[in-house]
Amino acid sequence: MSEPAVQEGRHRRKVRESVAAALEGLGDGARVMVGGFGLCGNAEALIRGVLEAGVKDLTLISNNSGNLEKGLAAWLKADIVRRVICTYVGNNEDLHRKMADHSIEVEIIPQGTFVERMRAAGAGIPAFYTPTGVGTVVAEGKEHRDFDGVTNILEHALSADFALIRAHQVDPFGNVRFWRTARNFSPAMATAAHTTVVEADELVPLGAFDPDDVHLPGIFVHRVVEVREHEDPFEYRRVRPRPDAEGGA
Amino acid sequence: MSEPAVQEGRHRRKVRESVAAALEGLGDGARVMVGGFGLCGNAEALIRGVLEAGVKDLTLISNNSGNLEKGLAAWLKADIVRRVICTYVGNNEDLHRKMADHSIEVEIIPQGTFVERMRAAGAGIPAFYTPTGVGTVVAEGKEHRDFDGVTNILEHALSADFALIRAHQVDPFGNVRFWRTARNFSPAMATAAHTTVVEADELVPLGAFDPDDVHLPGIFVHRVVEVREHEDPFEYRRVRPRPDAEGGA
Amino acid sequence: MAFSKQQIAARAAREIAPGSIVNLGIGLPTLVADHIPEGNDVWLQSENGILGMGPFPYEGDEDPRLINAGKQTVTIVPGGSTFDSATSFSMIRGGHVDLAILGAMQVAQNGDLANWAIPGGKTLGIGGAMDLAAGARRILVLTSHVTKDGEAKLVKECSFPLTAARVVQRIITDLAVIDVTPEGFRLVELAPGVELDQVRAGMDAELLS
Amino acid sequence: MAFSKQQIAARAAREIAPGSIVNLGIGLPTLVADHIPEGNDVWLQSENGILGMGPFPYEGDEDPRLINAGKQTVTIVPGGSTFDSATSFSMIRGGHVDLAILGAMQVAQNGDLANWAIPGGKTLGIGGAMDLAAGARRILVLTSHVTKDGEAKLVKECSFPLTAARVVQRIITDLAVIDVTPEGFRLVELAPGVELDQVRAGMDAELLS
Numbered sequence: 001m002s003e004p005a006v007q008e009g010r011h012r013r014k015v016r017e018s019v020a021a022a023l024e025g026l027g028d029g030a031r032v033m034v035g036g037f038g039l040c041g042n043a044e045a046l047i048r049g050v051l052e053a054g055v056k057d058l059t060l061i062s063n064n065s066g067n068l069e070k071g072l073a074a075w076l077k078a079d080i081v082r083r084v085i086c087t088y089v090g091n092n093e094d095l096h097r098k099m100a101d102h103s104i105e106v107e108i109i110p111q112g113t114f115v116e117r118m119r120a121a122g123a124g125i126p127a128f129y130t131p132t133g134v135g136t137v138v139a140e141g142k143e144h145r146d147f148d149g150v151t152n153i154l155e156h157a158l159s160a161d162f163a164l165i166r167a168h169q170v171d172p173f174g175n176v177r178f179w180r181t182a183r184n185f186s187p188a189m190a191t192a193a194h195t196t197v198v199e200a201d202e203l204v205p206l207g208a209f210d211p212d213d214v215h216l217p218g219i220f221v222h223r224v225v226e227v228r229e230h231e232d233p234f235e236y237r238r239v240r241p242r243p244d245a246e247g248g249a
Numbered sequence: 250m251s252e253p254a255v256q257e258g259r260h261r262r263k264v265r266e267s268v269a270a271a272l273e274g275l276g277d278g279a280r281v282m283v284g285g286f287g288l289c290g291n292a293e294a295l296i297r298g299v300l301e302a303g304v305k306d307l308t309l310i311s312n313n314s315g316n317l318e319k320g321l322a323a324w325l326k327a328d329i330v331r332r333v334i335c336t337y338v339g340n341n342e343d344l345h346r347k348m349a350d351h352s353i354e355v356e357i358i359p360q361g362t363f364v365e366r367m368r369a370a371g372a373g374i375p376a377f378y379t380p381t382g383v384g385t386v387v388a389e390g391k392e393h394r395d396f397d398g399v400t401n402i403l404e405h406a407l408s409a410d411f412a413l414i415r416a417h418q419v420d421p422f423g424n425v426r427f428w429r430t431a432r433n434f435s436p437a438m439a440t441a442a443h444t445t446v447v448e449a450d451e452l453v454p455l456g457a458f459d460p461d462d463v464h465l466p467g468i469f470v471h472r473v474v475e476v477r478e479h480e481d482p483f484e485y486r487r488v489r490p491r492p493d494a495e496g497g498a
Numbered sequence: 499m500a501f502s503k504q505q506i507a508a509r510a511a512r513e514i515a516p517g518s519i520v521n522l523g524i525g526l527p528t529l530v531a532d533h534i535p536e537g538n539d540v541w542l543q544s545e546n547g548i549l550g551m552g553p554f555p556y557e558g559d560e561d562p563r564l565i566n567a568g569k570q571t572v573t574i575v576p577g578g579s580t581f582d583s584a585t586s587f588s589m590i591r592g593g594h595v596d597l598a599i600l601g602a603m604q605v606a607q608n609g610d611l612a613n614w615a616i617p618g619g620k621t622l623g624i625g626g627a628m629d630l631a632a633g634a635r636r637i638l639v640l641t642s643h644v645t646k647d648g649e650a651k652l653v654k655e656c657s658f659p660l661t662a663a664r665v666v667q668r669i670i671t672d673l674a675v676i677d678v679t680p681e682g683f684r685l686v687e688l689a690p691g692v693e694l695d696q697v698r699a700g701m702d703a704e705l706l707s
Numbered sequence: 708m709a710f711s712k713q714q715i716a717a718r719a720a721r722e723i724a725p726g727s728i729v730n731l732g733i734g735l736p737t738l739v740a741d742h743i744p745e746g747n748d749v750w751l752q753s754e755n756g757i758l759g760m761g762p763f764p765y766e767g768d769e770d771p772r773l774i775n776a777g778k779q780t781v782t783i784v785p786g787g788s789t790f791d792s793a794t795s796f797s798m799i800r801g802g803h804v805d806l807a808i809l810g811a812m813q814v815a816q817n818g819d820l821a822n823w824a825i826p827g828g829k830t831l832g833i834g835g836a837m838d839l840a841a842g843a844r845r846i847l848v849l850t851s852h853v854t855k856d857g858e859a860k861l862v863k864e865c866s867f868p869l870t871a872a873r874v875v876q877r878i879i880t881d882l883a884v885i886d887v888t889p890e891g892f893r894l895v896e897l898a899p900g901v902e903l904d905q906v907r908a909g910m911d912a913e914l915l916s
Binding site: 115 | 753754755756757762763764765766767768769770771772773774776777778779780781783789790791792793796799800819829830831832833834835836837838841842868869870871872873
């Protein structure tokens with residue numbers, strides 16, 4: 001009589017005491033998704049932690065790659081990224097220079113296709129058709145196919161070894177709530193990565209969330225670390241003067 | 250000088266005073282999605298309203314088609330449905346009889362494919378690949394294609410003229426919050442239908458919801474009607490005895 | 499002697515790794531919930547939109563808008579969440595559910611599963627069965643060893659319409675625990691007091707032991 | 708005279724139907740927000756995850772985790788919502804956004820749009836431009852009539868990499884409002900004090916009037 005399969009699953013004891021422990025196993029050549037729209041919603045401590053771990057040859061999958069020398073800009077400065085899959089370079093001078101001298105390989109794709117490819121990976125869909133990019137460089141070399149008279153291209157699922165996610169609150173099972181537009185790509189990335197690591201402003205007890213208000217269920221999260229202090233830099237701080245002494249946004 | 254396009258958009262004055270007004274334009278032969286997992290999350294008043302409107306030859310797109318003579322069972326009894334796209338028939342005797350005597354055309358598809366096809370329609374994806382159904386009757390006649398050594402079939406987007414959705418709360422723009430498992434297929438249906446009609450237990454003012462906690466943004470909703478009383482029948486009421494005088498679930 | 503239904507369920511519970519996500523099919527698999535040890539970080543997923551499904555509610559607490567995939571009233575444990583069906587089937591189809599415990603009408607020696615329709619019989623529907631069978635990381639089947647009429651359910655080749663091809667990894671019946679291997683069915687253990695011949699007699703396929 | 712930037716924005720605001728969902732691109736289109744009449748049920752969608760985007764915050768209320776697609780701090784109006792990027796691009800790619808108002812480097816007479824890269828120049832990236840151009844129900848372009856160097860932006864055929872093919876329906880420049888029709892560019896109106904010849908001189912394509 002053989003014993004039943006009782007090896008431990010991945011949904012036990014997710015809370016890690018340090019960033020380094022949360023990043024265990026993220027090694028050279030890893031494919032890493034990093035949440036955030038620009039600097040908004042970056043997992044700041046995890047981004048620093050990867051740098052401190054001394055890994056290299058990473059494939060970075062992120063909408064942007066840092067700006068104003070903040071966020072993922074440090075990864076580019078430290079030359080630990082071999083390839084970038086992103087949608088927007090913007091004024092990231094490090095990336096522009098590395099693209100120009102071919103020291104880094106950059107694949108720029110439409111933002112909707114970017115997130116849909118990750119969502120597909122997480123949802124068990126190996127490929128899907130989309131009209132976005134038809135007639136552009138994005139469509140070059142891709143299968144074209146008409147549906148109902150509209151030309152589409154075939155796009156494939158995009159997965160990763162790790163996803164580094166910034167949460168507003170997390171519970172010990174890994175249920176996440178985000179804050180405002182800091183949510184962006186993180187939920188899709190969490191579903192598409194083999195190991196999803198969450199850096200949260202606050203670790204709350206199990207049961208703290210109303211079941212209807214969990215933004216990302218813990219099934220998509222594997223490690224959790226609480227980091228109370230964040231810089232949350234303003235990328236473009238825009239305000240307007242108050243009409244008078246009182247009033248509010 | 251011609252005038253710019255100023256015809257009114259579909260996101261104005263969504264609140265309707267009656268179920269009949271909310272269902273305006275739903276005519277013979279319409280393709281109608283109805284939310285709910287069994288009787289849980291049915292738009293009860295809208296379902297009755299369609300019956301009272303006297304329309305016929307409907308294509309019903311719903312996970313189930315009523316049970317215990319409740320919910321959509323009334324549509325079958327009244328013979329207003331020509332075709333059903335569903336995932337589960339269960340003990341719905343009306344539907345079994347009509348399937349047997351071919352008085353109704355029934356397409357039964359896997360539940361994940363069902364919701365993904367609606368989600369695809371709402372997200373501008375005309376078709377996608379999935380391994381679900383490969384090697385079964387579901388795959389017959391469909392394109393097969395291997396990705397990474399796994400065989401998949403091609404499935405197409407599923408859209409509708411109307412979606413009839415039950416909400417817990419709705420605001421005048423059509424932002425929706427659901428209650429527990431009454432959410433089920435409704436968000437995907439709302440995105441996939443030309444006209445989405447929401448029946449809500451409560452109409453709340455604009456701004457009542459925290460922006461982070463809207464389950465279905467109003468962009469996917471076109472008409473709203475408040476219906477305070479619902480039967481919410483138990484399909485299979487299961488309870489356990491309390492261990493003693495106090496205690497709770 | 500053989501396993502009772504509750505004993506099958508208890509034996510199945512031993513297949514559940516601590517810290518895993520499990521989906522329990524309708525019928526016999528539902529009974530497994532009562533046998534999962536507390537504090538084991540096992541989370542039950544219900545395809546109609548719950549992760550962290552709890553037991554049936556105490557009398558008076560039942561909510562018709564909080565049900566499981568069998569449409570029975572249930573509860574949610576602390577840390578549980580609700581979501582829409584697209585998210586739920588992303589979990590299932592995306593390989594995030596570690597184990598699905600399903601019922602069966604027939605299982606073939608190559609792992610083919612038939613559990614949704616009998617030719618000529620009343621079709622109840624597919625529901626989430628095909629998605630679970632194709633999407634969950636591991637498929638465990640719980641079933642009576644033979645049908646009420648004494649027909650074998652473990653067979654060389656399914657004669658009933660398939661739910662998914664080559665997916666079943668282990669089967670627990672009232673007579674035995676049996677694995678699907680590249681060589682075919684292989685005995686893992688016998689139910690107490692059951693003889694190997696009895697197990698083989700109720701099968702329409704070879705059983706390696 | 709010609710239109711000032713603010714006048715282009717004001718003219719563009721007249722294109723917005725009451726009760727519609729609008730996405731404003733980065734740059735000149737952003738200015739349109741200030742010209743939308745109140746109480747018009749116009750909802751601004753921002754592809755980074757806002758429906759119901761409001762004006763810049765009052766000083767001291769700015770939140771680095773509440774930004775628009777240009778990464779500027781913004782606010783949310785009552786009835787607004789936030790969501791993840793998959794949902795946001797479902798709105799855009801699923802045809803739920805009624806109007807996208809975009810900038811352009813070049814527009815061709817068949818409606819081709821180029822607004823993301825200059826050959827040999829610094830590539831800023833695609834961002835949401837291709838999704839918006841392909842997915843929104845109506846595409847309105849706001850642009851200077853010619854480049855800083857006096858080059859035409861309204862052309863027979865785009866020489867710059869395309870964002871999307873045959874999508875632009877109307878263009879508002881500092882000199883004129885111009886439609887893309889099956890026959891090519893057609894004048895809709897001239898900016899105050901601008902002559903038709905001046906509009907034509909700044910184009911590298913026919914202009915029907």
